[in-house]
Structure formats: structure tokens, C-alpha cells
Amino acid sequence: MSRLHDKDVTVGMPDGLMSFEHRRVWEKFFAALGVKTVSSGKTTNDIIRYGVSLCSNETCLPVKVLAGHAASLCGKADCIFVPRCMSVCKGEKSCPKLCGLPDVIRLSLKNKVPVTGVTVDLDTSVKESGKSLSALSETIGREKRSVESAFLRIVVPGLAAENSPNAFIPELNVEKEKPVIAVLGHPYMIFDELLSMELIKKLISAGYRVLTPYDIKRSVRRANARPFAGRSFYETGLDILGAFNVFRKMDIVAGMVYLTPFACGVDSIAAEFVERGIREEPRKPFLKLTVDEHSGESGFDTRLEAFLDMLPAGSLNEKRQSV
């Protein structure tokens, strides 16, 4: 690997927002270039509090949390990596907040540590990334050519990979005896233990198996993403709608929970279609949970417990009635 300078740069990877899938792709990218990365780790209440104090009140909770993650890396990394992810493939758009993310984080951190990133707009053209890849090559001290090649080889296919690197259960038909609760929502909500108030853990400890959109192949999610299948829409919206339409028809799915951060724009559209779809046969018990900064879990737990009470009697004892 040819280097532009001798300084060893450590890149900070804030573990929020699209980190569930995308960060792992970027980590591979940096590993291929021989660049050290450091992750901010799990979300803690300190990170939330700090993020909330840094951001404007208008931004959604996940963006605030990402700012908290980025801030927690100050002193541990030479730069913070926040990609400007506008679209990961043709016909799909990222949430507008992801497009402006590097700027939001840069302003929130008040230049305490440089923020670097790569522009990804594959819906327009892979060429859109050129300038930002040059800048990144300077920052990390690697030749532009190798940076570009790693980007094309690892990142471009990785961001829209068929199998999620983090699927819970690769095959849907294992452990058949347990009824399933499908959890819908953005990956950075449902897999973040703190933001999701341990939703998945709670469901598992109550005796259920949990499936998420990321247990379904990407092409299947896309093909079922009514009414947006084959049309241009938001990436996470397609994931949620596609998974919803698949889960809805699965007998083993006893109910569905949709976790959404307060005032999410993508969810305001996706959840509306989910709530309409849920009224069509076959009907399944459904719960939409909205979370924001509140740390009190009792309201959340009340709704979740009432939802579990609503599931067909005995659904925990193999003698599950057909829904």
C-alpha cells in the first residue's frame, strides 16, 4: 500500500444512524486501505444527553444521538468519518437528513475535531464521489487510486448488499415452535438497545422470536414494497414496507411492532401505508411505538405489555390459534 504521508491517522466511526449496515461496509473499506478505525460503541445515556445538548431542537433523535457518538470520539480519533449518503443505488434515496449529516455534525462539534466523509449518490452517478474521495485520500494519507478502487470494490456493492451483514436468523424457518413478533423500523432504532428501550430483548424474554426487515433478502424487500415497489422512494421506507408485506402473509408472525422516532419524515409516509395495510386481511395485531428523548420506560412498557396481552391466547404454548 503506497502512502502519501507517514502520519498514522485514526478514523473515528460514530456508531449511530446507518451504522448498522453501512458502517460495517466502511470499516471494511478502511481496513482494506490499512487505516485504523475506532468505534464509539453502544449508545449510552451520556451520549444521548450530550447529543441533545449539541443539536438544534428540530433534528430527530437519531441525528442527535449520532452527534453524541461523534462527540464521544473527540480525543480518540484524528478525524470523524460521516459519509454524505444521498442514495445507495438507482431509484433509492436516503433520508434528507443523511444528506446533510456531515454539515450537521461539523457544526455540532464546533471544529473540535475535523469531520471527513465521502459523498455517495449512486442514483445520480458514481462520479459524484470523486471529489470527496480525493479529499479523503489526503486526510488518510493513501493514494487516490487505491482509495477509489477500494470504494468501487467494497462500498458500492456493499451498501446495497442482498444479505444484511447483521441478520439475526438467516433462514426464516428455524425454531419453528416459537411464535414470531416482527419488529419494523429503521435499523438504527430497532437495534439500538437504548433507543429501542430493549424492545427486542423484552420480546425475546417474553418468549417470542423476533424477525426484522433485515432477516429478509434485499431483493425480496424491494419486490414487495407496495405501493413503492419499482418506484423511487426512500431506502429505509422500502425496507420497512417490503418487510411488512412479507411478514403480513406469514402464519408464524403473531404480531408486528413498528418502532419510530418522533417526527420522522420517512416513517410518516411508510407508517401510514403500514397502518392501512394492517386493516386488510389477514389481519394481525399491530402496535406503533413512538419514542423520543424520554428516559422513563413505563409508558413504553405499558403499551408493549398490552400488545402482548392482545395476541391470541396460548400463542406462547405452541397451541397457537391461526391468526
Added chain:
Amino acid sequence: MGIDVGSVSTDLVVSNGNGKILSKLYLRTQGRPVKALTDGLKLMRRELGGIDISGVGTTGSGRQLAGIITGADIVKNEITAHAAAAKRLVPGVRTILEIGGQDSKIIFLKDGVVTDFAMNTVCAAGTGSFLDRQAERLGIPIERFGEYALRSKNPTRIAGRCAVFAESDMIHKQQTGHSTEDIVAGLCRALVRNYLNNLAKCKEICEPVIFQGGVAANVGIAAAFEEALGKRVIIPQYYDVMGAYGAALIAEHNYELSGKPTSFYGFENAYNTFETKSTECNGCGNRCEVMEVKSRGRVLARWGDRCGRWSGKKTTLPAKEAQSRESLA
């Protein structure tokens, strides 16, 4: 016995094995749930004397605390409790409208099974505490709020989206000379509009419809519901203590299923002192607020920690609720 520790009221109900209420209490919580609960237990003992309690169920936002203090057999969320009570009093009920002090909910049932529910999320605009405040502003005792609304000939339109908007709108209407009756009736309609928009969003409301919770005492709101829905709205006999009644029925059902003697500590236990304390744990970056209940120097329970360091928990759902999730027969 059923106990419902809510944000505004703490209710206790003792029923016999046939679901008949022997005694009921409705007390104001006033931000001190432990005091309201122990006062309630003392009053109940005075009223019923040496009655034999075979099971205790708690519900409401303070259900966990109440369960620890009384040694309850079962702790249930308020949606399940409200549905259980409504099913008993109005067999075949399809829709439950419930408005309490700080929250409101709608519950849909079919063939005696809850099929869907919704609770207000971020806003307390359509709830009892808002009505309390407005009654105070208008100088009307809350008990007479409903009569005022019914006397109105020409209800004025009040913004219903948000309590803050509703209040400023009300003040404007007052200043332009609308009668108190018309404003009160307008407010009832706005509240009902707000409730239906937030909770009943495009959902089918089937009869029989019942209206319960503290606000069901307000005939003005009940009339506004009937008008908005075009359906008859039933107010059940025990509308104000439905949560506690439901908890009592669930405790009774639990007793019949398990046959186990109750773990209730007895009414005398209410004469002990209970202290609750919250501390911030500095064990990790989560800084959990750990709650602790102590009685006579002994720690009864701790909760609120994520890792289980203080509570020693294994499952994340309260154990009692995880155990008994059978639906009510």
C-alpha cells in the same frame, strides 16, 4: 381487591367472587402515590373490617410500586385491566373510550378479545388535567362543567389540535363576549375532536361504545361524543374505578387459575412507613436512575437499572407480568 394507582387518582375496589363491588374508593394521588395508596388501604380496612382478601391485582402507571408495597399477586397494564372491567359490565362491548387524568386511550374488542388499542402519545390535550385547569380558569367547579355544556344553545368553535392553542382560543372567545356555556360546550367538542383525531384515526368504531375513566363524569363530553360519533355512548356504573375493578377481576381470575393463597401483606401493612428514593448509578455511561423502596430500614425492591446490578433482574419484563399472560376468560 384491585388497585389502580394513576397519575391523578388512586382507586381501590374490593369485589366478591361474583364480580360484585363491595366497596370502592376514589382518592386523589396528588403526586404522592405511596401516601394515596396507604391511605386507601386504611380507609378500606375501616370500611370493610376483617374481610378476607383472596387476591390482589394492581394496575395504572404506579402499578409496580403498588405491587411491591401491597404484595400483590398480579400486576397488569391498564389497557388489559380496563378491557377486563368493560367486558364484565357490558358484555359484547366493541369500543371503549377512556379518558383519565393524564392519558387517554381507545380500546377495540371483538368477541371479548382486545383486537387493537391506542394511547395518546406526546400530548395531554384531551385529558382530565386539562379540563381541570380550564374549569379553574373559567371559575366553574369541575363537577358542574358538564351541565354548563348541556345548557349551551350555540357552542362556539374552539381549536382542538393542541391544549395551548385551545386555551388561547378560549381566551379570545371570552374576550369577544361568548357566554361561558357556549365556550364550555365548544371546549367539550374540541376535546372530543382531538381525541378522535389522535386515537381513533380511520378506525371503525362499532357499537356498543362505552365511555369510562374520570372524565366520563362529565356529561358535556359524553354528549359531544354521541354527537360526533352518531352513536349511543354507554357510561358504565363504575366508570371512575374501571381500572381498579379490572385489576380485581384479573386477580380473581388469577386466583381461580392458580389456586394459590394470596401474597397480600394485609391492610395492617399500610401502617408501616415506606420510603422511596431515587439515585443515579455511576457504574457506566447510562447513569440509570435507580429507584428504591424501603420499609422499616429494609429494602423491599429496587428497579430502573438496565444491567441488573441493583435489581438483580433476569428478565426485563416485571416477573409477575411475564408469568401470567393468559387472557381473561
